[in-house]
Amino acid sequence: DAKTTQPPSMDCAEGRAANLPCNHSTISGNEYVYWYRQIHSQGPQYIIHGLKNNETNEMASLIITEDRKSSTLILPHATLRDTAVYYCIVRVDGGGGADGLTFGKGTHLIIQP
Amino acid sequence: NAGVTQTPKFQVLKTGQSMTLQCAQDMNHNSMYWYRQDPGMGLRLIYYSASEGTTDKGEVPNGYNVSRLNKREFSLRLESAAPSQTSVYFCASSEHVATNEKLFFGSGTQLSVL
Numbered sequence: 001d002a003k004t005t006q007p008p009s010m011d012c013a014e015g016r017a018a019n020l021p022c023n024h025s026t027i028s029g030n031e032y033v034y035w036y037r038q039i040h041s042q043g044p045q046y047i048i049h050g051l052k053n054n055e056t057n058e059m060a061s062l063i064i065t066e067d068r069k070s071s072t073l074i075l076p077h078a079t080l081r082d083t084a085v086y087y088c089i090v091r092v093d094g095g096g097g098a099d100g101l102t103f104g105k106g107t108h109l110i111i112q113p
Numbered sequence: 114n115a116g117v118t119q120t121p122k123f124q125v126l127k128t129g130q131s132m133t134l135q136c137a138q139d140m141n142h143n144s145m146y147w148y149r150q151d152p153g154m155g156l157r158l159i160y161y162s163a164s165e166g167t168t169d170k171g172e173v174p175n176g177y178n179v180s181r182l183n184k185r186e187f188s189l190r191l192e193s194a195a196p197s198q199t200s201v202y203f204c205a206s207s208e209h210v211a212t213n214e215k216l217f218f219g220s221g222t223q224l225s226v227l
Binding site: 032034043087101104106 | 161203207219
């Protein structure tokens with residue numbers, strides 16, 4: 001699986017859009033981009049994933065660049081409850097076994113009141 | 114619908130003691146996983162079970178054993194606990210279909226080995 005690079009921490013004002021970047025310059029054509037978050041002392045929570053098209057669900061939007069070497073997770077109206085560590089993961093879907101996901105250190109997003 | 118349930122939530126062991134962490138899921142998922150998380154670190158995969166009756170090593174399997182008791186349950190055993198195994202342990206499950214690897218996590222077990 002391709003390696004990802006994320007900033008260690010970011011701040012965002014409550015009510016504003018939080019934009020979390022992720023670089024995955026070695027991504028392969030069949031690798032998906034996944035985003036999870038981990039609120040303090042809880043297990044990680046799935047947010048969204050995508051291959052090359054932009055994706056949106058009730059939690060967030062995922063914007064993947066045309067060359068797929070980077071992506072941005074957007075929380076449109078951040079609240080204090082969105083303070084968490086956000087993990088960007090690249091993974092081949094269905095590719096060779098259910099051996100889970102590789103979590104790096106992620107980005108600690110702090111929403112400021 | 115409880116999702117993924119882990120027990121216990123907290124445990125303190127002395128070096129050399131043994132214990133088993135229990136995990137059960139009620140989503141009829143095929144695959145289950147055990148991760149550990151150390152302070153300031155991401156999660157590291159210990160063992161996984163792609164389907165009932167199979168188990169495989171992850172990134173950090175040394176010092177651990179697992180049992181996929183049935184489709185619902187996946188336990189993690191520490192035979193002789195060491196201080197280096199002090200960590201938070203998370204169990205997860207996934208349906209494992211070709212279209213996504215969406216993992217569902219339990220709330221974790223905080224283990225201290227003295």
